[in-house]
Amino acid sequence: xxxxxxxxxxxxxxxRLGPAVxxxxxxxxxxxxxxxxxxxxxxxxxxxxxxDPQRGYNPQLRARMRGVLAHCHANGTKIVTNMGVANPRxxxxxxxxxxxxLGLTGLKVACVEGDDVTHLIGPDTAFMDHPGAVKDVGLRxxxxxxxxxxxxxxxxxxxxxxxxxxxxxxxPSLFLSPLVHHFGWSLDDWSTLGRGxxxxxxxxxxxxxxxxxxxxxxxxxxPRLADCGFPIAEVAADGSCVITKLDDTGGCVTTATVKxxxxxxxxxxxxxxxxxxxxxxSGVAVAEAGHDRVRVSGASGRQRPDQLKVTIGFDGGxxxxxxxxxxxxxxxxxxxxxxxxxxxxLTRINRLGGDLRVDLVGLNALHQTADLPVGEANDVRxxxxxxxxxxxxxxxxxWEVESLLCCGPAGGGGYRGQITPCVVTxxxxxxxxxxxxxxxxxxx
Amino acid sequence: xxxxxxxxIAHARAGDKGNTSNVSVWAYDxxxxxxxxxxLTAERxxxxxxxxxxxxxxxxxxxxxxxxxxxxxxxxxxxxxxSLNLDSHGKSxxxxxxxxxIEG
Numbered sequence: 001x002x003x004x005x006x007x008x009x010x011x012x013x014x015x016r017l018g019p020a021v022x023x024x025x026x027x028x029x030x031x032x033x034x035x036x037x038x039x040x041x042x043x044x045x046x047x048x049x050x051x052d053p054q055r056g057y058n059p060q061l062r063a064r065m066r067g068v069l070a071h072c073h074a075n076g077t078k079i080v081t082n083m084g085v086a087n088p089r090x091x092x093x094x095x096x097x098x099x100x101x102l103g104l105t106g107l108k109v110a111c112v113e114g115d116d117v118t119h120l121i122g123p124d125t126a127f128m129d130h131p132g133a134v135k136d137v138g139l140r141x142x143x144x145x146x147x148x149x150x151x152x153x154x155x156x157x158x159x160x161x162x163x164x165x166x167x168x169x170x171x172p173s174l175f176l177s178p179l180v181h182h183f184g185w186s187l188d189d190w191s192t193l194g195r196g197x198x199x200x201x202x203x204x205x206x207x208x209x210x211x212x213x214x215x216x217x218x219x220x221x222x223p224r225l226a227d228c229g230f231p232i233a234e235v236a237a238d239g240s241c242v243i244t245k246l247d248d249t250g251g252c253v254t255t256a257t258v259k260x261x262x263x264x265x266x267x268x269x270x271x272x273x274x275x276x277x278x279x280x281x282s283g284v285a286v287a288e289a290g291h292d293r294v295r296v297s298g299a300s301g302r303q304r305p306d307q308l309k310v311t312i313g314f315d316g317g318x319x320x321x322x323x324x325x326x327x328x329x330x331x332x333x334x335x336x337x338x339x340x341x342x343x344x345x346l347t348r349i350n351r352l353g354g355d356l357r358v359d360l361v362g363l364n365a366l367h368q369t370a371d372l373p374v375g376e377a378n379d380v381r382x383x384x385x386x387x388x389x390x391x392x393x394x395x396x397x398x399w400e401v402e403s404l405l406c407c408g409p410a411g412g413g414g415y416r417g418q419i420t421p422c423v424v425t426x427x428x429x430x431x432x433x434x435x436x437x438x439x440x441x442x443x444x
Numbered sequence: 445x446x447x448x449x450x451x452x453i454a455h456a457r458a459g460d461k462g463n464t465s466n467v468s469v470w471a472y473d474x475x476x477x478x479x480x481x482x483x484l485t486a487e488r489x490x491x492x493x494x495x496x497x498x499x500x501x502x503x504x505x506x507x508x509x510x511x512x513x514x515x516x517x518x519x520x521x522x523x524x525x526x527s528l529n530l531d532s533h534g535k536s537x538x539x540x541x542x543x544x545x546i547e548g
Binding site: 039040043051129130131139213214216219220256259260261262263264265266267268269270282283284285286316319355356357359361365366367368369370371372388422424425427 | 451455456457459460461462463464466468470474492493495496502504506508509511512515521523525526528529530531536540543
């Protein structure tokens, strides 16, 4: 039967390596796809590249390629990835080096560029989903990338690339590209592109369809979650697919795991926008087709959007987080007093700028603004977060939280503090015609 | 007898894009889908957490798959970049909604 077998080797930048090696080794795959960019990782890539022009690609690229490249070469599996992040060219050259180290001479590695549209963004560029423009943000722009689609990857695949490394490609398009290439789908066959896009959308978050991000003990049990496998899609010529995984891996593929992923980060199920198509998931059917096998059909699509989405990254300064824990009798009241003290010290005495938040973990932290009734707790952690452009403010906050050990309520312990660099992102739209993707082939 | 919650009849997953959160809610048993639809209206979700879901709440129905998709605008305290919530993605919103009592 004419099906294309796609595997997902990563669903986010820090995803596991072992299950990707399993798929490369034993997945009998035509393509192994690594999806490793989020809005924030893109901006961090730009920041890395500013610090070192040779960097800016996925930090795990070397480990991932060392793990899978020889297996993929031996099994005739091609690799498609956005691990180039803000520097696809440096990433491709690194893969060439690794291929040579592994003795894989002749391996064809394509870098796809054209997603970096920083030069097209000016102070007056308006945002797409809220009022305001770039100049209103008041932060330094680090870079801007347009979401490219299938048409950016196809030339590299047609040129026979074994590995295609790109930057900002729409997640489902990473999977749709090999399908269009293999089946020869027309780029205006919207209905088929809609089905292929659904296959890509289901695969793009890795284990989120094989039992990850799903288990709820006693309600939704997942076997051997610690050994969960990455997903495989067997895609037919009409774009319908079966989602499955390797038999001996942990996790599960059920209609429930597929349904949860079907609408993950989807708003209107009738209009899922990508650079390739406006996909329609409203008529999708899912059916068990054997153990850990679910058949997915019934998606369709309409003409692709005229404009493309751009993510603009800005340097967001620093996030500082510090905490102290209280436990035992009256822990809640002591933690609440600590929260009052730290707020007063930071705002009245230190007059700190920036955004401050104080949470009591164990009482009502994540859902603080949901105003849920709060009971007693045996174990409460004060968590203080401050975002600021000024690192001195962050240091002051952490010092104040740590000082609670001797100066705050009774029995506080376990201070920890950390500082994390931040990025801020906004989105805008640009015309398709302003973008001209290209590729370059490197031979190992 | 403890009051039943949506969690007893449905499962859910949350996702985020910018400052917008979406939570899909799926009935385990197709027989419970009409009850789920009746209980979890867009108004109920918005009114249950007015300080959290400050923007509009829209509900989409997936009749054949017995699921509902809620889209909450301006729900993420500015989004993952600016929120100081420990769960800056709003991943836990799925269980916030599943925690609502079944009233009918």
